[in-house]
Amino acid sequence: MKSIYFFDRNQTEGHQGLIKELGGKGAYLAQMSALGIPVPPGFTITTLECLKFLQTNSLSEDLKLEIKKNIQKIETAVGRVLGDCQTPLLLSVRSGASVSMPGMMETILNLGLNDETVQGLAQITNNPRFAYDSYRRFLQMYGHVVLNIESGDFEKVLQTKKKKYDVQLDSQLSEDILKEIIEEFNKIILEQAGEPVPHDVWAQLDAAIGAVFESWNLNRAAVYRNIHGISHELGTACTIQSMVFGNMGNDCATGVAFTRNPSTGVKELYGEFLQNAQGEDVVAGVRIPSAILDMKDIFPQAYGALERVAFQLEKHFRDVQDLEFTIQNNSLYLLQTRSAKRSARALLKTSVDMACESLIEKKEAVMRVKPSSMDHLLHPTIDPVNSTNALTKGLAASPGAVSGMIALSCERALSWAAEGKDCILLRHETSPEDIEGMNASCGILTACGGMTSHAAVVTRGMGKPCIVGCSNLEIHEKDGFVLVDKKVLREGEQITIDGGSGEVYEGRIPTIASTPQPEFFKLLSWADDIRKLKVRANADTPADARRARELGAQRIGLCRTEHMFFEKARIRSVRHMILSHTSAERKEALSKILPYQKEDFIGVFQTMEGLPVTVRLLDPPLHEFLPKEKQDIENLSHDFNVTVCEIERRIANLHEFNPMLGHRGCRLGVTYPEIYDVQVQALMEAACIVKKDGKEVKPEIMIPLVSNAKEFEILEKRIRSLVEKIQKEYGLKFSYLIGTMIELPRAALTAGAIAQKADFFSFGTNDLTQTTYGISRDDGSVFLKHYVDQKIFKNDPFVSIDVEGVGKLVQVATKEGRAANSKLKVGVCGEHGGDPDSIQFFHVLGLDYVSCSPYRVPVARLACAHAVLLSHP
């Protein structure tokens, strides 16, 4: 087992296939080197060595020997020697795991400096300021990473000196000031660590490698792995490279570039650079860098080289690349390349574009886009008709508009999120320590940093709205307020941010869904060619139905009818119906609702233009329609000339201890047949009217909460005879279906009997999960979070279907239902119909369709295609 892989212009031992051993950074550096791209020579110690180190807590003698040999190779390649006083070699020591964990682990730059070698560096570069700037950087990093001293303590010294000597930028610090700073840094280190930074550069190297390995177990890294579901057993590789310097003068720079725009996906070199600076300055977001286009003027030769490298790497790796580079004396050096994290919009556009450019296959493009991101692409933006002026504006780092309470610390964001409150994290800048707080917030707003700052990169990955570099924000964390120009915003107040425009608003601002880009529909059409499951939408109104069709729904899988009872003009009659004593009174009251409902159904049928529409008959318990407030009860009493006392008695009579398990669904249809009669009448008369108008109609009537075949039979028979009667009245004859929700365990267990009379099954997986698990969705949140955090439940079963329990019932019911009735159509209309993981399961079961809310339809279409490709790659 090789423990070290060397790379330079002449000899490269690694390649991109060794990601597991060399980490992403090490493997890609080796590959770039092999491709002839200018990379400073170096070598990578494998992840296996990291795991060994973490067990023994020391570097083995064998490894040390190997390191020494490879350092000598670097020395040969660059003509400098580690620790040599005349021509000292300086090294970078970097972490890099096989899965990208940006900024989560440690790095030490400028290693190899001490009080003697720094003088040699000053001499050979003829740039003492650069040498001492590098030295203070080394002390600062080594002190923090190896000796665990707070970064803030060093920063404080820097700020004091800048103030003292009236200097703005780090690069303006003179050699003498830097020497003063170095003296104070050494004092801090001696005081706090009880020992100085070793003079012996080999000791420096061993300690730095150890610290990089140990950084695998940093808390923030572990949290990141938990959030992203990354194994804790991988370890990090460690890459040791000859330093190149972006901070050696104005012919030097450091920067980050993307081969395509990571926010929009446009095919253009995109990025930022800082002249006369080292790489960490860009990523940390402490100085606002320049746009990469400006490099064309300042570094024309290096810019040309960067363009060529970008084209070469994208073609080689068949994906958008995120590059780190340094310009030393006008020469370009690549320090890193990796697949670029992109906004959902950019990932979509680049995937579609690359397929159109024949760089990748269409199915590859389909697989690259996460189904859930299709939802983000429909993320709301600020309603343009809103006349409010923005309070301020920053950089639009991650799209989407969101409102929430101002949280000035991660602790605050976490505690509010735990209480279920939406909040927006406002920080000067973010750092890897903030990862949990960012995860808990709905959006991020920072005063500092650029488009590739920590906040921008991380939020794009999370699909969360983010604005960075909002420079006129003045944050007073301790005192709990923010100044925007002269306006005071207190912590806890509501603001709205639009990560698509960079605008910040006071209060909660109305948002609207964005209009998706053209690539959105192109990718979905490719997905449609692949998928087997049909996608229907849950839509209750013509407006919903329209949106659903725009987003590609092929049918309506669930049209709830509750809203048809709740609307203002009807609720009076509904209440009268509920308070009726006899079937005749109930019919009388219901007859008043009939014309309204008919209009509703006409609207839905017209919108769907002959596509099937599945209508669910009334489901909620009747008490949901009764008034709760004293005043409303009094009005009702007055309306119907019934005493308040009598109404209260009826309300009390209808009260249920567990309404979820109460007198609802088809139990209403069985006990009060008039209710379903009126619904069926409204539905079928509407269908007849639309049909007479010359449009096709395909009504499907769905009976909810069936637990027993007999229950279904009774209702099916009654409905069928009513439907036939109405069709006769209108002189029409067209086909329609009668089916049922499978949403109780007993329905699933007796599906064979139910299927004998049913045309279709639609799994109501929300209720099926509630009853199978015995967890009320309304009440379960108290312990569900705990259960998911503690991994007692793999997932929240209301988000992704519980395969072992609820899934088993879906499987059994599908099998027995189809065995009893080969024509049975089977689908899902619970929330899981729009969840990618659940869709994968439904595809494997071979269901006919999933139905979900209109905005989830694109998610479902893509997830259905993924399901096919994952099953038969």
Place this chain on the structure above:
Amino acid sequence: MKSIYFFDRNQTEGHQGLIKELGGKGAYLAQMSALGIPVPPGFTITTLECLKFLQTNSLSEDLKLEIKKNIQKIETAVGRVLGDCQTPLLLSVRSGASVSMPGMMETILNLGLNDETVQGLAQITNNPRFAYDSYRRFLQMYGHVVLNIESGDFEKVLQTKKKKYDVQLDSQLSEDILKEIIEEFNKIILEQAGEPVPHDVWAQLDAAIGAVFESWNLNRAAVYRNIHGISHELGTACTIQSMVFGNMGNDCATGVAFTRNPSTGVKELYGEFLQNAQGEDVVAGVRIPSAILDMKDIFPQAYGALERVAFQLEKHFRDVQDLEFTIQNNSLYLLQTRSAKRSARALLKTSVDMACESLIEKKEAVMRVKPSSMDHLLHPTIDPVNSTNALTKGLAASPGAVSGMIALSCERALSWAAEGKDCILLRHETSPEDIEGMNASCGILTACGGMTSHAAVVTRGMGKPCIVGCSNLEIHEKDGFVLVDKKVLREGEQITIDGGSGEVYEGRIPTIASTPQPEFFKLLSWADDIRKLKVRANADTPADARRARELGAQRIGLCRTEHMFFEKARIRSVRHMILSHTSAERKEALSKILPYQKEDFIGVFQTMEGLPVTVRLLDPPLHEFLPKEKQDIENLSHDFNVTVCEIERRIANLHEFNPMLGHRGCRLGVTYPEIYDVQVQALMEAACIVKKDGKEVKPEIMIPLVSNAKEFEILEKRIRSLVEKIQKEYGLKFSYLIGTMIELPRAALTAGAIAQKADFFSFGTNDLTQTTYGISRDDGSVFLKHYVDQKIFKNDPFVSIDVEGVGKLVQVATKEGRAANSKLKVGVCGEHGGDPDSIQFFHVLGLDYVSCSPYRVPVARLACAHAVLLSHP
């Protein structure tokens, strides 16, 4: 197909095996005749002929011919001729189905009389009074049964005449008075029916047979069949027999006898007779008859014959017989025999006695007693320490003490019962028309009638308390009150009756369980030898546990711990615990409850003396322990120095929409581990203390509401380590089990995984039914009754297990649980554990035990034996 079966001393065509064809009455008459027992000659028309008649509404010519032939056989046997003026033959025409429906169908006696034959009868009997008494009886019955005239109209004439001539008894009516009565009867008939009773005796016979057949479809008969689950397709047979007369003078009598006492089961000839009367007088309860023992003096010869017949019949039929007999001129004739309906107590005693007498096998005795009747035998009686004096006393017709509102009509009883109110039906006497009202009442009290009156017989069958012949009751139905001596009781007032003692009390009187008779335990010990399922009891306290052991429970299958939190001294600490903010505060509050709980467990373990005790950890949601009343909230606020507002906020926070599916069961144990810790500590310390005292202990810890193997694993591990720690502290080592309730569909579906760590499964079939069906037991009653009435559900699934749904889950979980863990013990602790039908299912599944409430333990023991005998008869 033979349509008629004849029987007389010389020739008998039928036998007891032809019950289906001849009905019980016809088949047994034939059998008695074959055995040489004196039976008046006659024949039976089959039930098939009845069904034909009900279709065509007429007697076929073939049948009429057959009837004629058989009448001639009777004429030959008795030497009289039907319709002959000198020696007229008189006939009885009786109904009789294959299943006993006492009093539900019609009978006509004395058929063959008209204005001429009555004179012949007077002459040959030399007893004109008898002849005219028979004639008026015939007119009365024919008028009512064939011509549908109200019986009351005839009764009114009788009463008027008795008053007019100052006569007390029917038998005191003289020939002349009878002639007057006959004249008035004829007038009533002519007026109301528009036609006289036919003079032609053959026409009488055809009409009477038709009326008997038609009486199969009388409303009361149909209701009776519905209540008892008897098919409506059976039809009744019709038996036509030569009359014998109990009303021919003082050497005549009619009576009813049981071969053993039907109320107590004591082996003695038991019954009643009326001198100079016809059979209907006894059954109708209009005269109070004499005890059968008195017959010894009056009819010594007939009494001796009756004793011999009784012995012979019991031996032949291997069961207690209920006989109808007539004495005509000191000669005994048997008119009917059938298996005697007995009180539960009598059925038990006679079955055990007959097995001891080797008349039947032990397993036959076991099968004869309905398991549910074991519960009736433990029916409460009036608490003897109660000092209240009885208001009055009647005949103790059916045992059990019960309280309820006075209902003076069946309508009232039905409407109150529908409202869920207990009521006691008070009537002068009952008749078959009252069957629905009696069924709806908790108990029956009549002013008239004897131990074999309608009320007495029917209530014994129903297992309902009943007192008859309470002669100082004066019932004013119309005015809504009852006079007892001079005391007024209004309809709706509460009374208590004790059907075991015959005593009636004002108001609701405390009752206590009766001490079961010795045969109770003997039969159960036989059942124990047969059954395979173990029987455990649900018992929460030492008192429950004691009762459970007395009734034969082998273990405690469910010891709930909720009550240990509710008791007065503890609820304060419990509430403090619930209002705690931290785990430390919760522990502090719980530590105050610990010593009390330990005492409780010590009591239970001591009572059970080494028998296993399954303790269920806390199950209900915490909000159940919080106060609901304003005053209690204020007290709590004062107690803990927390504002009322804060307490109300906490109560509101803990409120659940569907508590059945909420934060309860092991979800409490997972989120607040301190609670289960304290319970386990109390339980195990108690076990250690009892064990140190020298008694064995077998604790089994049951975790409720598990839905997931991981949930169980976490708790099991925590409990096991706590148990081991406590055993160590006490220096003891004894075995214990940790298992779980299976009461959620998901637990059943993933039983294989759960069983890997569980020592036992106990199916909580109450909750499992609620979640599988999606029906809350608290809320479902609104539609469940409708569903059961409409046969949408075969049974109330909370009474008898739903085999197809819930049962399937029990089956799957048992199979997969045992496959994963061959040592797994599997039982049931829901209500179904005490339901005979459900027990049959559990036996077939091969479970290890059922657990039920202590009073159901005898039911379960017997039902478990029945299950074995039904499976392998």
